[in-house]
Amino acid sequence: MNTEGEVDILLVEDNPDDLELTLHALRREHLANNIFAVRDGEEALEFLFCTGRFKDRNFDHPPRLVLLDLKLPKLTGLEVLKRVKDDPRTKALPVVILTASKEERDLVASYNLGANSYIQKPVDFDRFREIVKSAGLYWMVINQRPLANPAQMAAAAKQ
């Protein structure tokens, strides 16, 4: 995992098995060169806002996609999502929830807070791989991402 330079996908996942499986599926499809994983909500925010142990990261190089689990230590996924979507500097970042939760209220809360999409983790291994592949393909290839640089983006939106 690369901490330097541009990260394609930020994976926020505390379960080591799910983390391994997701990384494996994404790499197998060659959908991302640099995938960086963090294990809790606090680290996720530090990464995205370039603070704490990530204070040397460049704010102008946000990841192209954030895959965010909901049940996380320290700060929940919903709290991370809210912070990201409430801040004009990070609002446009595509955030896809990837969670084991089957609760309708988590689903609705995520979309209400501005999640770009919501994916339920299946129990079945092959289905999990298929889902990660499809999500990676859609968000890395089909979906148009916003400009990487937040300052450029804010300027473009105001033109």
Next chain:
Amino acid sequence: MNSAPKILLVDDNPADANLTCEVLATSENPAQVSTVQDGEQALMFLHRMGQFAEAIRPDLIILDLNLPRKDGRAVLAEVKADPELNELPVVIFTTSHSARDIARCYELGANSYVSKPGNLGQFFSAVRSIENFWFGFASIPN
């Protein structure tokens, strides 16, 4: 998903709208597609007003940007500012590739932005990808 997914397609270009419907109709689990041609109709549909009093609530909105009467940006802004509607996923599907449009749409809360390819085969596969991801893999509020 067992029952047919429901899509509101907002597109004033008849050729694009027909092609999109054709692609969706040939799916394994064909979506029920309602098509409107302008932004005012789209909002009336979503609010079940006037001729749309019996309209069903869609699972997904596929929204063009350059529309007569009320454009797609205004529709997007209203949907995402409305607590009754804001959880509905909106996929922008437009010929515009401009960084400005992409930025504006994400600022307004678009869930996804897909550029309409000019080439027929690619157009086909873009629609299929939208359908596959949103109805095959994503979870959408009931």
